[in-house]
Amino acid sequence: MTQERLIEIETDILAKNDRYADANRAVISGLGAFAINLVSSPGSGKTTLLCKTIEMLGDQPLAVIEGDQQTANDAERIRATGAKAVQVNTGKGCHLDGHMVGHAMEHLSLEKNAMLFIENVGNLVCPAGFDLGEDCKVAVISVTEGEDKPLKYPDMFTVSEIALLNKVDLAPYCDVDLDLYEANLRRVNPGIEILRISARTGEGMQAWVAWLRDRLAAKPGAGV
Amino acid sequence: MHEMSLCEGVRSVIEEAAVKNGFTGVKTVRLEIGKFAGVEKPALEFAFDVVMRGSVAEGAALVMIDLPGRAMCYDCLKEVSIENRLDCCPDCGGGKLMPVGGDEMRIKDLEVL
Ligand SMILES: Nc1nc2c(ncn2[C@@H]2O[C@H](COP(=O)(O)OP(=O)(O)OP(=O)(O)O)[C@@H](O)[C@H]2O)c(=O)[nH]1
Ligand SMILES: [Mg+2]
Ligand SMILES: [Zn+2]
Ligand SMILES: [Zn+2]
Ligand SMILES: [Zn+2]
Numbered sequence: 001m002t003q004e005r006l007i008e009i010e011t012d013i014l015a016k017n018d019r020y021a022d023a024n025r026a027v028i029s030g031l032g033a034f035a036i037n038l039v040s041s042p043g044s045g046k047t048t049l050l051c052k053t054i055e056m057l058g059d060q061p062l063a064v065i066e067g068d069q070q071t072a073n074d075a076e077r078i079r080a081t082g083a084k085a086v087q088v089n090t091g092k093g094c095h096l097d098g099h100m101v102g103h104a105m106e107h108l109s110l111e112k113n114a115m116l117f118i119e120n121v122g123n124l125v126c127p128a129g130f131d132l133g134e135d136c137k138v139a140v141i142s143v144t145e146g147e148d149k150p151l152k153y154p155d156m157f158t159v160s161e162i163a164l165l166n167k168v169d170l171a172p173y174c175d176v177d178l179d180l181y182e183a184n185l186r187r188v189n190p191g192i193e194i195l196r197i198s199a200r201t202g203e204g205m206q207a208w209v210a211w212l213r214d215r216l217a218a219k220p221g222a223g224v
Numbered sequence: 225m226h227e228m229s230l231c232e233g234v235r236s237v238i239e240e241a242a243v244k245n246g247f248t249g250v251k252t253v254r255l256e257i258g259k260f261a262g263v264e265k266p267a268l269e270f271a272f273d274v275v276m277r278g279s280v281a282e283g284a285a286l287v288m289i290d291l292p293g294r295a296m297c298y299d300c301l302k303e304v305s306i307e308n309r310l311d312c313c314p315d316c317g318g319g320k321l322m323p324v325g326g327d328e329m330r331i332k333d334l335e336v337l
Binding site for chain 2: 008011128129155158187191
């Protein structure tokens, strides 16, 4: 004879991921490091942006985790700048998760007060839901994608602290209204910071690098 | 989409609960899913059946309970209920709403044997 009973669970479905993410966050905080999770659609310019950012950051200690379904291309592009990079291939998976990032971090020997850049899989949907242990998400969106993307894929922009509106050098060649782009970003996240940049020409990149340095300096334990 | 990974999350929570509470079969799994969680229900149902195979929850019924969408209005500073992610504030008509609820994906309870 079997007896039925009700068991209260009240647990987040992603609780396991959150535990991995919390462990990563503890390692990052312990080092006084600052980690960002770069999210975007494929091809918005994340790797180009990172290469340029690394160059501008000079001797700032840093490391990069590259997430793609396949290939080691992006990690190779990052290593060509002289920076440390680990490639994570997600195979069938469409996003990085806390477990994958934890293992990638084991290979990086992150330094004290370093910046850790995590380039997520190009996908405007599910990376929004998976905490990796980062300090914040940064959305990269390019002018060629169209002003309506924030409205079509709101979640990614709601969870991001800052949006980098990339490829502004191409704005004159596209029928793009950058003010409308920004208004749509604020429509789905009224608190989001927005920087117009071009990873190609360097326009706006000083402001981005200054933002990164400020955020690293604001982390407890940094500067020790 | 990531419905498969969500179901793997559900499975691991159930397996931990089975060890802790000593049950060997699950009749019903009740999830609470926020309106803005972006969960594709038919895809989740499909993935659920596949992922639970070989676990204590194989063959269990899946029940999804909807949770409302809630947002903070940056114009009138009130927390309001909204139907759609891009709705304006039902109180003041403002368009600057920050979701504060509705992205929940929780396992509420299990009917076990
Ligand atoms: N004109 C212009 N092109 C850019 C800019 N940034 C990136 N690109 C180009 O956009 C294309 C995609 O850039 P990537 O850096 O590979 O983009 P990604 O986001 O890393 O792509 P995935 O990792 O595949 O999702 C490349 O041809 C870049 O040269 C920019 O600011 N201006
Ligand atoms: Mg890339
Ligand atoms: Zn995914
Ligand atoms: Zn492991
Ligand atoms: Zn209002």
